[in-house]
Structures are given as structure tokens and as C-alpha cells.
Amino acid sequence: xxxxxILIVVALFLTAILTGGYNERYLExxxxxxxxxxxxxxxxxxxxxxxxxxxxxxxxxxxxxxLLIRIQLMFPNGKFIIGDTFxxxxxxxxxxxxxxxxxxLLFGLMNVIVPLQIGARDVAFPFINSxxxxxxxxxxxxLNLSWIFGGAPDAGWTSYATLALNEFSPGPGxxxxxxxxxxxxxxxxxxxxxFLVTIINMRAPGMSYLRMPLFTWTSFVTSALILFxxxxxxxxxxxxxxxxxxxxxxxxxxxxxxxxIWQHIFWIFGHPxxxxxxxxxxxxxxxxxxxxxxxxxxxxxxxxxxxxxxxFLGFMVWVHHMFTVGLGAIANTIFAIATMAIAVPTGxxxxxxxxxxxxxxxxxxxxxxxxxxxxxxxxxxxxxxxMLSVVPADLQFHDSYFVVAHFHYVLIGGTILGFFAGLxxxxxxxxxxxxxxxxxxxxxxxxxxxxxxxFFPQHFLGLFGMPRRxxxxxxGYNLEMNNLxxxxxxxxxxxxxLIFLFNVVRTLTKGKKAPGDPWDGRSLEWSIxxxxxxxxxxxxxxxxxxxxxxxxxxxxxxxxxxxEPLGPIHMPSPNHLPFLMSLSFFVSGIxxxxxxxxVGFMGLVGVVxxxxxxxxxxxxxxxxxxxxxxxxxxx
Amino acid sequence: xxxxxxxxxVVSSRKNKYRRGLSGLALIALSTGCANxxxxxxxxxxxxxxxxxxxxxxxxxxxxxxVLVVAILYLYVVIRYRERPGQENDQIPxxxxxxxxxxxxxxxVPILLLVILAIPTIATTFHQAKKPEEANTVRVHVTAYQxxxxxxxxxxxxxxxxxxxxxxGRPIELMMKSHDVIHAFWVPSLGGKQDVNPGRTDxxxxxxxxxxxxxxxxxxxxxxxxxxxxxxxxxxPAKEFDQWVASQKNPVSTPTTKTGTDGQKWVGQNxxxxxxxxxxxxxxxxxxxxxxxxxxxxxxxxxxxxxxxQNLKAWLKDTQGIKPGNRMPAFDHLTNEQIDAITQYLLQxx
Numbered sequence: 001x002x003x004x005x006i007l008i009v010v011a012l013f014l015t016a017i018l019t020g021g022y023n024e025r026y027l028e029x030x031x032x033x034x035x036x037x038x039x040x041x042x043x044x045x046x047x048x049x050x051x052x053x054x055x056x057x058x059x060x061x062x063x064x065x066x067l068l069i070r071i072q073l074m075f076p077n078g079k080f081i082i083g084d085t086f087x088x089x090x091x092x093x094x095x096x097x098x099x100x101x102x103x104x105l106l107f108g109l110m111n112v113i114v115p116l117q118i119g120a121r122d123v124a125f126p127f128i129n130s131x132x133x134x135x136x137x138x139x140x141x142x143l144n145l146s147w148i149f150g151g152a153p154d155a156g157w158t159s160y161a162t163l164a165l166n167e168f169s170p171g172p173g174x175x176x177x178x179x180x181x182x183x184x185x186x187x188x189x190x191x192x193x194x195f196l197v198t199i200i201n202m203r204a205p206g207m208s209y210l211r212m213p214l215f216t217w218t219s220f221v222t223s224a225l226i227l228f229x230x231x232x233x234x235x236x237x238x239x240x241x242x243x244x245x246x247x248x249x250x251x252x253x254x255x256x257x258x259x260x261i262w263q264h265i266f267w268i269f270g271h272p273x274x275x276x277x278x279x280x281x282x283x284x285x286x287x288x289x290x291x292x293x294x295x296x297x298x299x300x301x302x303x304x305x306x307x308x309x310x311x312f313l314g315f316m317v318w319v320h321h322m323f324t325v326g327l328g329a330i331a332n333t334i335f336a337i338a339t340m341a342i343a344v345p346t347g348x349x350x351x352x353x354x355x356x357x358x359x360x361x362x363x364x365x366x367x368x369x370x371x372x373x374x375x376x377x378x379x380x381x382x383x384x385x386x387m388l389s390v391v392p393a394d395l396q397f398h399d400s401y402f403v404v405a406h407f408h409y410v411l412i413g414g415t416i417l418g419f420f421a422g423l424x425x426x427x428x429x430x431x432x433x434x435x436x437x438x439x440x441x442x443x444x445x446x447x448x449x450x451x452x453x454x455f456f457p458q459h460f461l462g463l464f465g466m467p468r469r470x471x472x473x474x475x476g477y478n479l480e481m482n483n484l485x486x487x488x489x490x491x492x493x494x495x496x497x498l499i500f501l502f503n504v505v506r507t508l509t510k511g512k513k514a515p516g517d518p519w520d521g522r523s524l525e526w527s528i529x530x531x532x533x534x535x536x537x538x539x540x541x542x543x544x545x546x547x548x549x550x551x552x553x554x555x556x557x558x559x560x561x562x563x564e565p566l567g568p569i570h571m572p573s574p575n576h577l578p579f580l581m582s583l584s585f586f587v588s589g590i591x592x593x594x595x596x597x598x599v600g601f602m603g604l605v606g607v608v609x610x611x612x613x614x615x616x617x618x619x620x621x622x623x624x625x626x627x628x629x630x631x632x633x634x635x
Numbered sequence: 636x637x638x639x640x641x642x643x644x645v646v647s648s649r650k651n652k653y654r655r656g657l658s659g660l661a662l663i664a665l666s667t668g669c670a671n672x673x674x675x676x677x678x679x680x681x682x683x684x685x686x687x688x689x690x691x692x693x694x695x696x697x698x699x700x701x702v703l704v705v706a707i708l709y710l711y712v713v714i715r716y717r718e719r720p721g722q723e724n725d726q727i728p729x730x731x732x733x734x735x736x737x738x739x740x741x742x743x744v745p746i747l748l749l750v751i752l753a754i755p756t757i758a759t760t761f762h763q764a765k766k767p768e769e770a771n772t773v774r775v776h777v778t779a780y781q782x783x784x785x786x787x788x789x790x791x792x793x794x795x796x797x798x799x800x801x802x803x804g805r806p807i808e809l810m811m812k813s814h815d816v817i818h819a820f821w822v823p824s825l826g827g828k829q830d831v832n833p834g835r836t837d838x839x840x841x842x843x844x845x846x847x848x849x850x851x852x853x854x855x856x857x858x859x860x861x862x863x864x865x866x867x868x869x870x871x872p873a874k875e876f877d878q879w880v881a882s883q884k885n886p887v888s889t890p891t892t893k894t895g896t897d898g899q900k901w902v903g904q905n906x907x908x909x910x911x912x913x914x915x916x917x918x919x920x921x922x923x924x925x926x927x928x929x930x931x932x933x934x935x936x937x938x939x940x941x942x943x944x945q946n947l948k949a950w951l952k953d954t955q956g957i958k959p960g961n962r963m964p965a966f967d968h969l970t971n972e973q974i975d976a977i978t979q980y981l982l983q984x985x
């Protein structure tokens with residue numbers, strides 16, 4: 001504590017010397033720095049880009065972890081990374097990919113695209129949007145600092161009590177998990193609420209619920225799932241934190257707690273989480289497939305119905321992760337049937353996608369390749385999901401590599417292919433340039449083949465008796481070949497990702513400038529320039545039907561009809577408080593990780609101070625004057 | 636580690652069975668080479684595993700059908716309706732809203748398929764949850780420790796570790812407890828699987844139909860050496876099992892050689908705080924490590940090494956290197972003579 005006080009005092013002195021006490025000009029220079037601009041931005045498009053960059057960074061980290069895991073498992077009796085270190089890799093790989101990669105990447109797309117698709121100028125709460133991002137980012141940072149300070153969490157991404165409790169995981173490891181996810185979870189919950197309010201309140205005139213593009217619909221349902229699924233996670237994390245830091249016994253059996261409760265709480269969150277990750281991807285595919293087939297979505301109403309039903313049923317099935325816990329035949333069969341039921345709306349969606357393409361004229365751009373590739377992978381991942389719901393059979397599948405194969409088919413097939421489809425599709429809208437199609441194709445095919453090569457053999461590994469989360473296996477049990485293939489596949493996927501990175505760098509340095517509507521699009525975002533101006537729509541558009549932009553184009557209009565006269569546009573001011581608030585949470589989190597209550601509470605005091613500052617802030621934003629904007633556009 | 640099961644007489648007959656079992660699973664048959672199958676789910680050796688396999692086959696069949704239907708439609712659509720060069724400026728395709736009949740069709744057909752799957756699922760679940768006939772059942776108490784398994788036979792008064800012997804053709808009721816964290820008990824060939832939760836007793840009933848060695852694994856992440864928490868189920872014909880029981884009740888624990896006698900002393904000084912050896916004249920017997928009675932009859936050391944002199948020495952000197960994170964310290968302070976003696980003594984325990 002004493003060291004900390006000294007450090008703070010020194011830091012204050014240094015700041016004073018550098019700024020000359022309180023130096024207006026110095027502050028002005030900071031304010032004009034590009035970094036400061038990104039830190040304080042409340043523009044949903046920029047926050048979207050921040051999500052994409054942070055998600056991309058964590059994707060690299062999680063991918064490297066996966067690669068190390070596959071190198072260790074390449075040959076039987078491997079000695080490359082064993083024991084606890086291996087467990088740290090697999091725990092961090094899972095946690096990173098689920099919480100810090102899949103969701104943020106989709107949030108990135110949602111942030112940029114959803115307001116554009118509903119014809120809004122911004123999200124409902126720009127400040128909270130920024131806060132959501134920074135909380136997610138510092139949460140992710142907290143988790144990954146564990147690699148630098150040593151002792152990463154090693155109890156799996158599910159961190160089952162009692163293994164995750166102090167008695168069996170001493171040291172800070174699981175603390176990083178508990179605190180990092182709490183902080184990131186706050187951010188996610190806020191973003192979810194923000195999207196709900198945005199979609200309910202800020203749709204352009206004429207954009208009724210049943211005229212919303214499917215991506216907006218799925219973002220809407222996803223946000224609702226977040227609203228209901230993240231509070232249980234937070235509650236569970238709090239209980240785990242209390243067990244670890246303050247020696248309570250919620251889950252510690254030695255103190256009369258119950259470790260099965262953790263599993264219930266975790267999966268009440270964890271199962272909907274799967275749909276939180278995959279539903280936005282469904283939306284991306286729906287938009288991409290209809291655009292590149294040049295047809296409206298087949299069975300739009302049943303698609304919407306299916307999304308809502310999947311969202312609802314997603315909450316009813318958590319026990320299918322717990323068939324082996326011994327909850328009894330009645331509980332197990334009820335949850336088995338609920339799980340099977342989800343296959344029905346999912347099937348509806350798959351057939352609707354196929355019939356959207358039926359009779360269309362399909363252009364196989366890279367985005368469409370990812371979407372078309374997805375259908376195959378996802379059907380395969382989906383049917384193994386139904387197989388897992390067959391309770392007695394699941395007693396064999398459970399915690400074996402069959403399950404590993406299943407969820408990678410679903411999550412990579414759904415979320416990651418969906419993200420790439422969306423990224424290639426919306427890249428011009430986000431960055432104003434076009435990703436190279438030729439390199440895009442290479443990226444798709446290598447990544448796609450690598451994916452199958454990695455995960456298809458894992459079905460057989462499971463059936464041949466290989467449990468998951470093991471750092472080695474013995475020779476002579478028919479596991480060698482499939483493990484080798486799987487590891488080779490992982491290298492192939494890595495190669496695919498390197499091609500993608502190359503493509504991104506190339507595009508950012510010398511990409512072709514994109515027109516406003518490069519794909520002959522159907523929804524509102526294509527009716528404005530790429531990248532969109534900061535205010536999105538000069539005048540709010542008037543929506544006359546499903547696929548509004550397509551409708552206008554077919555009637556020969558070259559822009560959307562407007563719903564309001566030209567007038568001053570209200571914009572929110574940039575704000576640095578979300579960043580400071582998240583920084584305080586970060587300090588607090590790190591403090592608690594190391595059992596330093598003083599630092600922990602000091603961070604919380606910082607949170608309270610920033611909350612106070614925000615509460616009494618009198619900044620109502622500013623107005624853009626259309627005449628000046630036009631002048632600017634001309635010059 | 637040697638390919639243990641290969642020498643096993645059971646294997647060749649099992650291989651044939653495996654092939655027959657596979658005939659229904661064309662998909663899987665494609666990708667497998669043939670090798671030792673003794674941990675495979677596809678090669679069940681008891682009624683529980685067989686029923687589970689038949690459900691796996693049924694669901695694989697239905698799901699393969701679904702995948703094929705989608706794949707055929709998909710390939711047709713993708714090939715038939717792709718834009719060909721020169722078509723870029725052709726007419727826009729007709730904008731179809733949907734088709735009620737088709738949409739109802741692909742709602743109802745999956746529901747029917749799921750009903751076909753759900754009925755045997757429910758039936759088997761309840762059937763397998765039934766208690767077996769009391770009189771015929773062999774009861775075994777299982778305790779899971781971080782990285783090893785203890786097996787007690789309450790009615791026979793026998794304790795063993797990492798290897799559980801069972802008679803063929805009788806249901807085995809396993810009453811399972813955990814000493815520390817959650818583990819899971821899985822013997823793929825006999826059927827799976829049951830979590831072993833701390834603070835409660837979990838129950839699993841298995842049965843072997845033929846003699847043989849069946850590999851078991853822990854499948855719930857339980858710490859550093861989760862991957863190495865192996866055990867074996869060894870099924871004997873009834874008579875052989877009775878012989879085994881008799882030999883366990885009266886274990887031979889007196890050394891026959893001079894080195895062996897030395898070994899007995901060193902074991903007493905180094906090992907007996909944690910391990911127990913029956914009939915060996917030790918008054919204090921540890922209970923926190925595996926019971927070592929009749930150790931020479933075990934097929935493996937610590938569940939991971941074949942039981943021979945060389946491996947036993949290696950294990951004593953480097954337990955952490957072989958099984959990271961386990962509770963046994965390395966006994967590398969012992970001289971080579973002492974290690975030799977301990978090894979010899981342990982290998983004389985019958």
C-alpha cells in the first residue's frame with residue numbers, strides 16, 4: 001500500500017512538472033491527438049472499429065493458444081506443454097474465444113451497421129456505448145495480464161467449482177478469470193441494453209418491426225438474451241469471487257456449499273451465450289445471402305419467428321450440459337426434449353436460406369462464399385447437437401472430443417464464418433475501401449479446409465474414447481492419425497488467417513476506394529456514402545417496405561425519400577469519462593486479483609468519482625449545420 | 636509405453652465384433668484404420684454400452700439423412716443458380732415472398748424425425764436409471780482422488796486402487812464419492828459416464844459381458860494431471876473372479892529375498908505414511924495414497940506406466956515428471972540400493 005501511495009504522489013508530481021501545473025496549451029495538444037480522439041469517441045462507427053480491432057487482437061492471442069494446444073497434441077505422449085501450463089492454455093483459449101473474440105467481433109459489426117440499417121443517426125446512449133467498449137477492453141486486458149504476471153486461470157473456461165476454488169487453485173489464476181469477466185460482463189450488458197433501446201426507439205419512420213433487416217432482428221434478439229443471461233453470470237462470478245477472496249462457502253463443499261449450483265448458474269448463462277454468439281451471425285447470413293442471390297429473403301416472417309423462438313428456447317436447455325451430473329432421469333429427459341425442439345426453428349432457417357438462393361442469381365463474392373460455406377458446416381454442427389441431446393448417447397459423448405468437434409463446428413461455422421461474411425460484406429461501408437476479392441478467396445478456401453481438417457477428425461477421437469481437456473494420449477489406441485490430421489488442420493487455419501491479415505494490411509494501404517453501394521444492396525446502409533459521414537443520414541429516410549433501398553432502386557430513385565426537412569443535426573460530444581471509469585475498474589480488478597483490498601477499493605472510489613462527474617456534467621452535445629456541411633462537401 | 640492391450644487374447648475376437656458394429660456407420664468406417672480398439676465407444680462390451688451405441692447409431696442415421704437432404708438441395712441450388720459470366724446485367728430474378736406449404740413441410744418433417752428419436756431416448760434413459768436386482772449385484776465403492784481412483788468392495792472387505800476387478804455377466808453398482816474436486820468416471824467400452832461430485836454419492840451401474848481389460852478415464856477437468864487419471868476395469872469369468880477375491884483377502888506380503896526384506900524396511904520408513912499394504916506387518920497404514928496390497932498383480936503403476944521394475948524405479952525417482960502435480964513427492968534422496976530394494980519388495984507383493 002505504501003509503495004502505491006508513493007507511486008501516485010510521484011506520478012502527480014511528474015504530471016505537474018510536465019503540464020506546468022495546469023497548462024491549457026498542453027491539454028489542448030492532448031485533445032488534438034489522434035489517440036485521444038479514439039479514446040473519447042462516442043461515434044458508434046468508431047466504437048465499432050475499436051471493437052473490431054480489440055477483437056482481432058484477442059483473436060490472435062486465442063489463436064496462438066489454440067495452435068500451441070494442437071502442437072502438444074500432434075503426437076502421442078507429447079512433452080511440449082504439459083500439466084498446469086496446458087490447462088492454462090486451454091482455459092484461456094476458451095475464455096478468450098468466447099468472451100473476448102466472438103462477441104466483440106459481432107458487436108463491432110452491430111455497432112457500425114445496426115443504426116445504419118434502421119436509419120438512425122446514432123445509438124440511443126452513445127456514452128454508454130463507449131463505456132461498454134472500454135469495460136470489455138479492460139476486462140480482456142485483466143484476463144490476459146495473467147500471462148505476463150504468471151498464473152493464468154487453469155480451471156477451464158467453465159471454471160467449475162470446486163476445482164476453481166482456493167483450496168485446489170491457489171494463487172491468483174482464477175481471480176483473473178472472475179474479475180476480468182465481471183468487468184467485461186458489465187460492458188456487454190450495457191451494450192446489450194443500448195442496442196435494445198436503440199432498435200426499439202430509433203427506427204426511421206416507416207421501419208416497422210416486420211420491415212427490419214434480419215441482421216437488426218437478430219441483434220435485437222441477441223441483446224434481449226444478453227439482458228437476461230448476463231445477470232446470472234455476474235451473480236455467479238460474485239459468489240465465486242466471495243468464495244475465493246473472502247472465504248465464503250457458496251460452492252465450497254468443505255464449508256457446506258454445493259458445487260453443482262455453480263454449474264446451474266454458469267449454464268443458465270452459458271447456454272444462451274451460445275445463441276448470443278450465433279444469432280447475429282444468422283442475421284449476417286440472411287442479409288448476405290439475399291443480397292448476393294438478388295432475391296428477397298424467403299419466408300421472412302418465419303425467419304423472424306424462428307429467431308425469436310430460438311432465443312426463447314435457448315433459456316430452457318441448460319441442463320443438457322449437465323446430463324452426467326446425476327440429476328435423475330426425469331430432469332434429463334425434459335431437457336433432452338427441449339433441446340431437440342431447438343432443431344426445428346434452426347431447420348426452418350436453413351431451408352429458408354436454401355430457398356432464398358433457389359431461383360436467384362448467386363454472385364460468389366468472398367462474403368457469399370463464407371455464407372455458403374457456413375450452411376454446410378452449421379448443418380453438421382447442428383445435427384451433432386441433436387445427437388448430444390439423446391441422453392444415454394450423451395453419457396458417452398459428454399466431455400469427449402466429440403463435444404469439442406461439435407461446438408467448434410457451431411462456433412467457427414456459425415460465429416466466425418458469419419463474422420468474416422459480414423466483414424467482407426460491410427468492409428466498404430466501415431472503411432470506405434474494398435477488400436481484395438482474390439486474396440479473400442484464398443483466405444476462405446484455406447481457412448475453410450483447415451477448419452474441416454481440424455475438427456472433423458475430432459468426432460472420431462471422441463468416439464474412440466479420447467476425453468477433452470487432456471494434455472496427452474497414449475499410443476496404440478487408434479488416436480494418433482486423427483490427432484495428427486487435426487493438428488495439421490490447425491496450421492492450415494493459421495495460414496488462412498495470415499492471408500487475411502495480409503489482405504487487410506494491403507487494403508488499408510492501397511485498397512480500391514469503395515462506392516456507396518458496391519454490392520447492389522437492399523437495406524438502408526447502402527443508400528449513403530462509404531464510409532458514412534459522422535451524422536450517417538443528412539435527412540432521416542422514409543421507409544416504404546421491406547428492403548427499402550432495393551425498393552427505391554427498382555422504382556428508379558437514386559436516393560431514399562426523406563422524412564424530415566433539412567435542419568441542424570444534433571451530435572453528442574466526445575467524452576473521456578468512459579475511459580477513466582473503465583481504468584478505475586481495471587485498477588480495482590487488479591487490486592482484488594492480488595487480494596489487495598486497499599487497491600481494489602481505491603479503484604472503486606475512482607469509479608464513484610467518475611460516476612459523480614458524469615452525473616453533474618452539463619454537456620448537451622453540439623449541432624451540425626447542414627449548409628456548412630454542404631459547403632464542406634463541395635470544397 | 637507399450638501397446639498394452641495387443642497381447643490380450645480378447646482383442647482379436649473383439650476386432651471382428653467391431654467390424655460388424657461398424658457396418659451401420661458407413662461414415663465412420665471410411666476414416667478409421669484398424670488398431671487396438673479397447674477404449675472405443677464403438678466397441679461395447681456390456682449391455683449399457685450396447686444400448687448407448689444403438690442410440691448413437693439411430694441418431695447418426697437420422698442425422699446423416701438430414702445432412703444428405705440438405706447437401707443435395709444445397710449442391711443443386713449452388714450449381715444451378717450461380718451467376719455465369721455475361722449474366723451480370725440480365726433481368727433481376729423474381730422476388731418471392733415465401734411459400735406456406737414448403738415452410739410448413741420443413742417444420743413438420745423435423746418434428747416427426749425428432750419424435751422418432753425422442754421415444755427410444757426417453758425409454759433408454761429410464762431403463763438405464765433402474766436399480767439392478769439386489770441379490771445378483773456386486774457393489775463397489777469408488778473414491779476419486781486428484782489423479783487416482785480407490786476401489787472398495789464393502790461386502791468382500793477388499794481395497795484396491797486404479798484397477799477394479801469385476802465378474803462377467805453381473806451388474807456392478809458403483810457408489811462413487813470424490814475426495815476433492817469433481818471427477819468423472821468413464822469406461823467407454825462398458826458405457827458412460829458419471830460425474831463424481833464432492834459432497835454427495837453418485838451412482839452408476841455397469842456390466843461386462845465378456846472378460847477383458849477395459850480402459851477407464853477421468854473426463855472432468857480435475858487439475859494438472861487430469862489427462863493421466865486413468866484406471867482399468869478388469870473383467871473375469873465368475874470362477875476366476877472368486878480366485879482373485881480369495882488372493883486379495885490373503886495377500887502374500889512377506890519378502891522372499893534378502894533385498895526384499897531390506898525393501899520392506901525402506902517402504903516402512905518412506906511409503907507407509909500414505910500407502911497401505913495388508914498382511915505386511917506394518918501397524919500404521921496410510922490412507923491418502925493408493926493401497927499397494929498385492930501390487931505385483933497390478934498391470935500398471937499409477938495408472939499410466941506398465942508395471943515392471945524399470946518403470947517402477949523411474950516412477951520413484953521422478954513422480955512429478957511422469958504425473959505432474961500429483962501428491963507423491965519424488966524419492967530421489969534414496970540411494971540406488973534403497974530404490975532397488977523397494978522395487979524388489981513391491982514386486983514381490985502378491
